Amino acid sequence: MKIVMYHYVRESVKNLPFFRYLSFSNFKKQLDFFEANFGLVSFEEFCRLKTEPDFISCLKNKILLSFDDGLKEHFSLVYPELLKRKALGIFFMPTAVLEEEKALCVHKIHYLLGHGGGGGKLLDLALKLVEPSMCESKNAYLFEDYYDLLDDEESVKNFKLLLNYNLKEEFKEEVLSALIKKCGLSEAQIYENYYLNHEELKIMSANQMLIGSHAHAHINFLNLNAKEEAKEVQKSFEILSFLNPTIRTFCYPYGEFSRNSRTILQNLGVDFAFVSLDEYKKDIDEEDLRLNPLTLSRYDCNAFKFGKASMG
Incomplete structure (x- = not known):
């Protein structure tokens, strides 16, 4: 199974002429490419991996889609497209933006x-x-x-x-x-209009999208001590408790984990956690699910056809 990571998926924004993002048009083309060549992981299929790690052999080269940072376009553009295709999206939310009205x-x-x-x-x-x-x-x-x-x-x-x-x-x-x-x-x-809100998260969760934690304030864990890191993770899950997802997922801010991360996530009952470091890029197999479920590797979307960023 390949896990693919996205951030900005949007249309052009006039007042941001130098902004880098994946155009929604290319996003749809990439999903077409994935469906034709690999297949997309569904909600039911991913949920089975929690108790049946050997089921991953049935997913072969299928693509699991993940989306970081809790961005508004994940609801307005991405979520409806995934519904049409009956594909799962895991959306990682930095919860500080649900508590304070300011950008990260x-x-x-x-x-x-x-x-x-x-x-x-x-x-x-x-x-x-x-x-x-x-x-x-x-x-x-x-x-x-x-x-x-x-x-x-x-x-x-x-x-x-x-x-x-x-x-x-x-x-x-x-x-x-x-x-x-x-x-x-x-x-x-x-x-303004940058992040997902409570109601949008509820709708997505009710329609078989998974909402995971992206910590609270999106601080790199390598710059935090164990107590600070644990607080970042615990607070995020407390704020997201109104969703009560089937599987508890986590994505490390900046994709990086510390020597304390695994213990902290295990203590909070996290089932799967995701990284995005170059040295970890690989397809996921049964051994990963059994031995390293809290450091699952992801590919950036730009590693595949139609994934190159646009500007402006």
Whole structure:
């Protein structure tokens, strides 16, 4: 079984000329390609894997679809398309956006880049705001090559690296707020119509889509201690408890897990958890389900035909 990961699946947005996303048209073409060549995993088929890991042999090369970040287009565009095809989608929700009316830092970064284009100007602005003492030193080396495989220009990669990984968590909101203001944007403008809400999640869950946790505030677990990480995961499941899904699923923010992650997820009764690291890319077999159910590998959608990102 192949697990495929998506983020933005949308139509063009006029005020974001440099935003990177998979067009809805290409998404449908990719699903056609998957159905013709592999087949799509259904809700019933995936549920059987919880108690019958050997059933995966019947799924052969079928595709399991997963969607990160709880984005609005996952309800308006993706969900109806999956219903038509009787395919399962697992949607991973960062629950902070259900509790607070503000965008996550990771999405503010995407929005800034989508609005302003190349990262050169943004990087220059950010470097003027960031003091050396505001940056991580202990774990910074872990992320040095994180964006090497992306086809972004170097300034964009460095901007993402600085804001997502080098800047300490306690300074991210402050720096991003200053950048947003300097670019003539508002934080309310970014948050508006960006994320799924409670009612949309209820509808999707009632129609055999799985809603999983993407932690609470989408913080990289490698920058958290065990207590902080456990709080991030537990809080997210508490907020999502109104859904009571058949299977409890989790997706690591930024696709990365710590040495504490497995124990934390096991203690919270998580059945399956998903990563998105290059060194873990592989098809899933029975051995994975039995021995590594909390580090299941995913492919990015751009690894397949029609999966290349559009811009603007």
